[in-house]
Amino acid sequence: MIIQGTTVDAQRFETETGWTITSEGACKSDACIPLPFAHDGQTLPAKALAEAMHLPVVEAPELDAIAIGPESLGSHSLPTAQAPELSLPDLTGKIHHLSDFLGQKVILYAWAPY
Amino acid sequence: MWRALRDELHPQGVELITVGLDSLGAEGCRAALETAAPSHPALIDTHHQMASHFGIVNIPQSVWIDEQGMIVRPVESAPPPPTEPAPAPAGSEALPQRLTDIMVEAAQIETDPARYHQALRDWVANGSKSQYALSPEAVIKRSKPPSSDRAMGHAHFELACEAVVQNAKDLAIRHFRAAHALVPESWTYRRQAWSLEAVEAAGPFARFWQGPSPDAPENWPYESDWLTDIRREGPANYYAPWQD
Numbered sequence: 001m002i003i004q005g006t007t008v009d010a011q012r013f014e015t016e017t018g019w020t021i022t023s024e025g026a027c028k029s030d031a032c033i034p035l036p037f038a039h040d041g042q043t044l045p046a047k048a049l050a051e052a053m054h055l056p057v058v059e060a061p062e063l064d065a066i067a068i069g070p071e072s073l074g075s076h077s078l079p080t081a082q083a084p085e086l087s088l089p090d091l092t093g094k095i096h097h098l099s100d101f102l103g104q105k106v107i108l109y110a111w112a113p114y
Numbered sequence: 115m116w117r118a119l120r121d122e123l124h125p126q127g128v129e130l131i132t133v134g135l136d137s138l139g140a141e142g143c144r145a146a147l148e149t150a151a152p153s154h155p156a157l158i159d160t161h162h163q164m165a166s167h168f169g170i171v172n173i174p175q176s177v178w179i180d181e182q183g184m185i186v187r188p189v190e191s192a193p194p195p196p197t198e199p200a201p202a203p204a205g206s207e208a209l210p211q212r213l214t215d216i217m218v219e220a221a222q223i224e225t226d227p228a229r230y231h232q233a234l235r236d237w238v239a240n241g242s243k244s245q246y247a248l249s250p251e252a253v254i255k256r257s258k259p260p261s262s263d264r265a266m267g268h269a270h271f272e273l274a275c276e277a278v279v280q281n282a283k284d285l286a287i288r289h290f291r292a293a294h295a296l297v298p299e300s301w302t303y304r305r306q307a308w309s310l311e312a313v314e315a316a317g318p319f320a321r322f323w324q325g326p327s328p329d330a331p332e333n334w335p336y337e338s339d340w341l342t343d344i345r346r347e348g349p350a351n352y353y354a355p356w357q358d
């Protein structure tokens with residue numbers, strides 16, 4: 001997840017990671033991770049948030065950007081068989097969401113022009 | 115790009131969603147997509163979300179998802195349907211030696227299109243009753259143990275792609291190199307980076323050269339290259355074998 005600047009929108013964080021920001025901290029299913037900093041529930045300090053959740057953080061001040069990597073907890077890298085959301089553009093720039101295709105069988109096929 | 119197969123299966127409730135993994139984005143994927151003229155959604159994945167979200171490490175690979183949004187087959191090699199014509203061989207004019215060497219190795223890469231496509235048709239016909247549609251427990255079990263190195267590698271790789279998008283080439287190289295060291299099993303992480311190095315000798319095959327320029331090999335900024343790695347790892351090991 002690439003963040004421009006130093007703060008991340010809570011809604012975006014939830015959509016991309018599945019963790020909801022509540023008064024108890026960052027929560028997913030039964031687990032909550034307390035956040036050791038003040039926040040308004042909407043905009044959070046990206047680096048401090050990632051560190052509190054043990055997510056990898058790489059900073060690129062040259063781009064004024066931060067990358068937050070995926071979780072690495074648990075015994076398997078896929079904690080659930082539920083497909084995560086995927087939101088990507090087509091050639092025209094229109095965004096498609098994997099969840100738009102519920103009700104169909106989907107073959108998700110990765111290719112590259114190299 | 116599997117168009118005939120997609121058009122055949124779509125009325126049975128199947129959609130093919132292709133995802134082009136390229137930090138050059140729409141411009142990198144445009145030529146191939148305009149030639150393929152797909153009838154299905156063809157998405158562009160500039161930051162390789164398919165890697166961090168689904169564990170893609172090579173292409174072509176696929177993930178099967180059922181009508182309820184459950185993964186029934188996690189990431190695996192996805193060869194073209196057996197009925198698709200083989201790609202046209204290169205033209206008759208003499209190729210640079212490296213490209214000939216690449217084709218020799220590529221010819222030894224092993225895939226099993228018959229088994230994959232037989233399984234696909236079985237799943238389309240039988241849904242959750244198909245032996246090839248794995249239970250959630252089996253899907254989870256097939257995924258690797260998580261690794262903090264790999265997670266950090268995904269973050270570096272995404273940043274490298276962002277650097278490409280923002281034309282910060284040296285920064286991109288630095289973060290690609292970090293990602294390669296942390297996620298050594300990913301061919302896509304290496305090949306994406308290698309494919310961005312312009313080599314004049316490669317001509318129209320620019321993005322497939324993926325190695326040092328014969329004129330200035332000392333300028334190659336990466337630890338390895340496609341030919342070295344495939345010879346070391348063995349073309350027979352390029353894709354993991356089919357697992358029922």
